Amino acid sequence: MSxxxxxxxxxxxxxxxxxxxxxxxxxxxxxxxxxxxxxxxxKGIGLAAPQVGRxxxxxxxxxxxxxxxxxxxxxxxxxxxxxxxxxxxxIPDIYADVERPKTVTVRALDEDFQPYEIEATDLLARxxxxxxxHLDGKLFIDYLSVLKRTAxxxxxxxxxxxxxxxxxxVSLETSEDLHEHEHLEEEL
Ligand SMILES: [Zn+2]
Numbered sequence: 001m002s003x004x005x006x007x008x009x010x011x012x013x014x015x016x017x018x019x020x021x022x023x024x025x026x027x028x029x030x031x032x033x034x035x036x037x038x039x040x041x042x043k044g045i046g047l048a049a050p051q052v053g054r055x056x057x058x059x060x061x062x063x064x065x066x067x068x069x070x071x072x073x074x075x076x077x078x079x080x081x082x083x084x085x086x087x088x089x090x091i092p093d094i095y096a097d098v099e100r101p102k103t104v105t106v107r108a109l110d111e112d113f114q115p116y117e118i119e120a121t122d123l124l125a126r127x128x129x130x131x132x133x134h135l136d137g138k139l140f141i142d143y144l145s146v147l148k149r150t151a152x153x154x155x156x157x158x159x160x161x162x163x164x165x166x167x168x169x170v171s172l173e174t175s176e177d178l179h180e181h182e183h184l185e186e187e188l
Contacts, residue, residue: 001030001033001034001036001037002034002037003034003037003038003041003170003171004034004035004037004038004052004053004170005052005053005167005168005169005170006038006042006047006051006052006089006090006167006168006170007050007051007052007053007090007166007167007168008090008091008092008160008163008166008167008168009090009091009139009141009156009160009166010160010166011053011090011166011167013050013053013054013055014050014051014090014134014137014139015137016050016055016137017135017136017137018048018049018050018054018055018056018057018058018135018136018137019055019056019057020057020072021056021057021058021071021072021109021113023113024071024109024111024112024113028056028058028111029111031049031052031054031056031058032058032060032069032111034052035047035049035052035060036060036062036067038052038170039060039062039089041170041171042089042168042170042187043187044089044187044188045061045062045063045123045127045187045188046059046060046061046062046063046127046128046130046131046188047059047060047089047131047188048060048131048134048135049134049135050134050135050137051089051090051134057071057072057073057135058070058071058135059073059131059132059134059135060131061124061127061128061131063123063124063127064123064124066124068108068110068118068128069108069110069111070106070108070128070131070132071108071109071110071111071113072108072109073106073107073108073128073131073132073135074106074107074108074132075101075104075105075106075129075132076105076106076107076117077104077105078101078103078104078105079101079102079103079104080101080102080103081099081100081101081102082099082100082101082102082122082125082126083097083098083099084097084098084100084122084123084126085097085098086098086126086130086140086188087140087187087188088130088139088140088187088188089168089187089188090139090168091139091140091141091152091156092159092162092163092168092187093155093159094141094152094155094156094159096140096141096144096148096152098126098140098143098144099143100125100126100129100143101125101129102121102122102125103119103120103121103125104119104120104121104125104128104129105117105118105119105120106118106120106128106132126188127188130188131188140188141153
């Protein structure tokens with residue numbers, strides 16, 4: 001397994017709409033394993049293919065030790081509204097409250113291309129919706145009011161210099177990043 005570079009805000013791949021998969025092969029299974037490895041090292045709870053520079057309609061999620069591989073995922077039902085803080089491995093150090101459906105039913109294929117359905121609520125629901133957004137080229141900052149988005153982007157402008165070429169090298173991150181530990185579980 002290897003740790004992949006994470007693409008950060010500004011890389012056009014994050015705004016691309018992904019392509020549904022028609023089959024799974026060994027290369028794709030390796031990609032899924034590498035994405036889990038990368039997500040664990042980056043201390044995230046979700047990761048979508050565009051975040052590692054890919055265009056497949058594929059994301060992974062791991063909340064409370066429950067893992068999901070989401071291939072061609074679709075929200076088929078939603079209920080309620082809930083507000084919660086979000087961050088993103090592709091927009092490090094930026095956090096904001098986002099309102100989303102509280103409960104969602106999602107249909108997807110697993111890494112053996114077998115269909116399944118999950119009903120998710122609270123953090124898991126938030127995480128899955130955030131990842132599906134990535135597959136449509138959408139980012140959590142898109143939900144913010146103009147004022148809050150402007151503030152977030154101004155902060156990001158100061159941060160983005162750390163990521164030349166819009167690349168975040170997870171394996172080289174040092175312990176100085178760990179002071180933000182209270183937020184890290186929420187990065188998606
Ligand atoms: Zn994200």
